[in-house]
Amino acid sequence: MKFGVVVFPGSNCDRDLVWVTQGLLNQPTRLIWHEESDLSDIDVVVVPGGFSYGDYLRCGAIARFSPVMQSTLDHARAGKLVLGICNGFQVLTEAGLLPGALVRNRDLNFICDRVPLRVERTDLIWTGGYQKGQVITVPIAHGEGSYYADADTLNELEDNQQVLFRYCDANGNATPESNANGSLNNIAGICNRQGNVLGMMPHPERASDQALGCVDGFALFEGLLKAMPAIA
Amino acid sequence: MTQKYQAQIYVTLRPSVLDPAGTAVQSGLSHMGYTNVDQVRIGKYVEVTLNADDEDAARQQLDRICDELLANPVIENYRFDLTGS
Numbered sequence: 001m002k003f004g005v006v007v008f009p010g011s012n013c014d015r016d017l018v019w020v021t022q023g024l025l026n027q028p029t030r031l032i033w034h035e036e037s038d039l040s041d042i043d044v045v046v047v048p049g050g051f052s053y054g055d056y057l058r059c060g061a062i063a064r065f066s067p068v069m070q071s072t073l074d075h076a077r078a079g080k081l082v083l084g085i086c087n088g089f090q091v092l093t094e095a096g097l098l099p100g101a102l103v104r105n106r107d108l109n110f111i112c113d114r115v116p117l118r119v120e121r122t123d124l125i126w127t128g129g130y131q132k133g134q135v136i137t138v139p140i141a142h143g144e145g146s147y148y149a150d151a152d153t154l155n156e157l158e159d160n161q162q163v164l165f166r167y168c169d170a171n172g173n174a175t176p177e178s179n180a181n182g183s184l185n186n187i188a189g190i191c192n193r194q195g196n197v198l199g200m201m202p203h204p205e206r207a208s209d210q211a212l213g214c215v216d217g218f219a220l221f222e223g224l225l226k227a228m229p230a231i232a
Numbered sequence: 233m234t235q236k237y238q239a240q241i242y243v244t245l246r247p248s249v250l251d252p253a254g255t256a257v258q259s260g261l262s263h264m265g266y267t268n269v270d271q272v273r274i275g276k277y278v279e280v281t282l283n284a285d286d287e288d289a290a291r292q293q294l295d296r297i298c299d300e301l302l303a304n305p306v307i308e309n310y311r312f313d314l315t316g317s
Contacts, residue, residue, distance in 0.1 A: 057276075058304055065301070094304065101306040108252050148249060148307060182250070 001225055003029040004042035006072070006088075008063050013049035013085065013205060020208045020221055021046075027225070037067040044081040044224065045072050047088030049141070049203060059102060059144050060090035069095055081125070081224070082197045086142055089189075089199035098192055098199045099157065100149030102142075106182025110143040114214065115180050117188050117202060118168040121161055124195045125227040129219030135172045136216035138202035140180060140188075145201040147183035147190075154184055165189035165200055234283040237290040241312040243303045244275035278302055290314060 003021040007014045014031060021044075022029040032039065034052075039045060053062035063069060069091065076082045076097050084092035092098045105111060114137050119130040130136065149157065157163055165188040169178040174186040181201070189200030204217025245251050251273050258272040280297070284290035294312055303310040 057302070061301060061304070093306075099306075101304055103249060103307055104252050106250065106252055108256050146250075150248070150306070182252075 001027050001043045001228060002041060003027055003044050003046060004032045004039060005029060005046045005048055006032050006034065006068050007048075008034045008050070008052035008066065010052050010054055011048050011050035011087070013087075013203065016203075016205045017046050017048050017085075020205045020218070024208060024218070025221055025225065032068055034063070034066040034068045037071045039068075039071045039075050042075070042080075043228075044083060045075050047072070047082070047084040047091050048205075049086030049088060052087055052091060055087070058090075058094070059087060060092075060094040063087075063091045064095040073097065076192075076197050079194065079196050083126070084197075084199040085203055085205065086140075086145070086201055089201055090144070092197065092199045097197050098190060099153045100147055100190070102144050102201070103146050103148045104144050105142070105146050106179075110141075111145070111180055112139075112141045113180070114139050114207075115202065116168050116170055116172075116178065117165045118172045118174060120163050120166060124164065124191060125224060126191065126195075126198045126220060127164055127223065128227050129223030133172060135168060135170065136219075137207070137214055138204055138217050139206045139214075140202045142181070142201055145183070146181045147185075147187040147201075149184065157187075157190060158185065160193055162190050162193065163187055164191055164198065165202065234285055235316055237282055237284055237287070238315050239280045239282070239290070239294050239312045240314075241278040241280060241294070241298060241302060241310060242275060243278065243298070243308050243310045245273060246307055246309055249307045275308075276302075287314065287316065 166186040168174045207214040207217035254272040298310045
């Protein structure tokens with residue numbers, strides 16, 4: 001399974017991802033500069049965290065128009081896998097691959113913390129390595145990660161079970177107090193209707209190497225290999 | 233023959249979207265003694281100069297520019313004033 005990690009000017013989680021997919025998973029991985037447009041060799045496109053194009057105008061707004069994102073749209077429309085983490089999630093919403101938007105955190109602070117997340121469903125390739133309802137701890141680091149969508153979109157997301165991760169307390173209850181950034185419905189990660197595109201504010205790549213003290217994010221990457229042995 | 237137009241574009245958060253930054257500014261104003269300020273909402277102001285055949289063409293292009301990039305219709309509204317030179 002070949003991973004491609006997109007690099008915009010201002011991306012800063014790209015090498016952490018390469019460390020996970022190449023260093024820990026032993027999968028071929030290449031960094032894709034934002035001016036590139038040929039993704040034909042890539043199975044999983046990862047849009048990493050950081051501050052693409054300085055987050056000017058809005059987070060992810062400029063990145064959306066880069067050549068690599070045009071190709072990522074085609075990649076997604078062909079049913080192939082696209083993962084957006086943190087700024088990558090913001091880019092995917094701006095690009096229209098995922099509904100809604102990420103707005104400023106409710107409580108006026110940039111949050112850098114480890115938070116519990118509840119895994120909502122496990123029948124998709126992204127979360128097959130988890131148990132339904134499992135509480136995992138994954139780092140978050142963002143100032144604009146509060147998920148927003150209009151009421152109709154939110155209902156649609158819930159009806160179609162597109163919410164994969166929710167902020168919760170240690171017991172798995174998605175309470176207002178455990179809602180780290182004020183996201184509607186405690187949403188931390190969603191997929192598109194087809195399930196091949198995932199966006200999440202938490203950083204599973206920062207919770208994959210034992211050296212960092214937490215490996216709850218690794219099952220997401222490992223699960224991809226197990227679910228698609230043909231290209232693994 | 234194209235003409236030069238100046239657009240003053242105002243991008244504002246939709247009323248349904250919370251504005252924590254605006255709330256923070258309101259709180260600051262309150263500390264300064266301006267306790268009569270009910271609400272502060274923060275938006276963006278963008279100046280664009282463009283060449284277009286006529287005012288209609290300029291307006292149409294500006295609508296596209298705003299819809300596609302300057303504003304995110306999920307969370308923001310926009311309006312603009314246009315002047316020719």
